[in-house]
Amino acid sequence: MTRRTLTVGLICLVVTALAGAGCGGEENDENAPASPPASASAPFDRAFIDAMVPHHREAIAMAREAKKAGLSQPELVELADDIILTQQLEIDDMLQWREEWFGSRKLDPSSAASLGLDEDAMGMQHDAGAIAAADDVDGAFAAGMIPHHEGAIEMAELAEDEGEHAEIRELAEAIVEGQGKEIEVLRPHAGGQHGG
Numbered sequence: 487m488t489r490r491t492l493t494v495g496l497i498c499l500v501v502t503a504l505a506g507a508g509c510g511g512e513e514n515d516e517n518a519p520a521s522p523p524a525s526a527s528a529p530f531d532r533a534f535i536d537a538m539v540p541h542h543r544e545a546i547a548m549a550r551e552a553k554k555a556g557l558s559q560p561e562l563v564e565l566a567d568d569i570i571l572t573q574q575l576e577i578d579d580m581l582q583w584r585e586e587w588f589g590s591r592k593l594d595p596s597s598a599a600s601l602g603l604d605e606d607a608m609g610m611q612h613d614a615g616a617i618a619a620a621d622d623v624d625g626a627f628a629a630g631m632i633p634h635h636e637g638a639i640e641m642a643e644l645a646e647d648e649g650e651h652a653e654i655r656e657l658a659e660a661i662v663e664g665q666g667k668e669i670e671v672l673r674p675h676a677g678g679q680h681g682g
Contacts, residue, residue, distance in 0.1 A: 528597035530648045532588050534658075535580045537598035537641060542573040545634055548617060552627035555618040562624055565671055569631075572664070576657060583653055601644060603637075628675035635665040635672070 528536070549566035557563050581591045620626030638661055645658035 528600045533597045533600035535584045536593045551617045555623045628672040
C-alpha cells in the first residue's frame with residue numbers, strides 16, 4: 487500500500503512539473519509572444535536572432551513583392567531569388583539555434599533593443615507594399631533594399647565582434663560579405679532614389 491501511494495504521488499509530481507514547464511504543442515510557434523519576456527540585457531546571440539529573423543523576413547517580403555510587381559532587370563530578378571532562398575535558409579538556422587541555445591523558437595522583439603540600434607539603423611523602415619505602387623519597380627526595389635542591407639551589415643558587424651557562438655559569428659561574416667556584394671549590384675539601379 488505504501489509503495490503504491492508513493493508511486494501515485496511521484497506520477498502526480500511529474501505530471502504537475504511537466505504542466506508547469508509549459509510542455510504544450512505551441513513551443514515551435516516562433517510568432518507567439520516570448521515567455522518570459524526578455525529584458526533589455528538579453529544575451530547578445532538571442533538579441534541578434536530576435537532582430538535578424540524579422541529583418542530577413544522583411545527582405546524576403548520585399549523581394550517577393552518586387553517580383554510580383556514586375557521586377558524586370560535580370561540581375562535584380564536573380565538577386566531577389568537569391569534573397570528569398572538564402573535568407574529563408576538563414577532564418578531556419580537561426581530559429582534552430584535559438585531553440586538549442588535558449589530553449590525556444592519564439593522571438594522576443596523587445597530583446598533586439600540589446601543590440602543598441604534603432605529601427606532606422608537596422609534598415610527596418612521600409613514597406614514591401616510600397617514597391618508594388620512604384621512606377622519604377624526596379625528602382626524602388628534597389629532603393630529600398632540598399633538601406634535594408636546596410637542595416638543588416640551594421641547588425642552583423644556587431645555580431646562579428648560580440649557573438650558568443652561560432653555559428654553566429656560565421657553567419658555575420660557571410661551577411662557582411664554577401665549583402666555587401668548585393669549592394670554593389672543594386673546601386674546602379676537605385677538611380678537618384680538612394681544617396682548612399
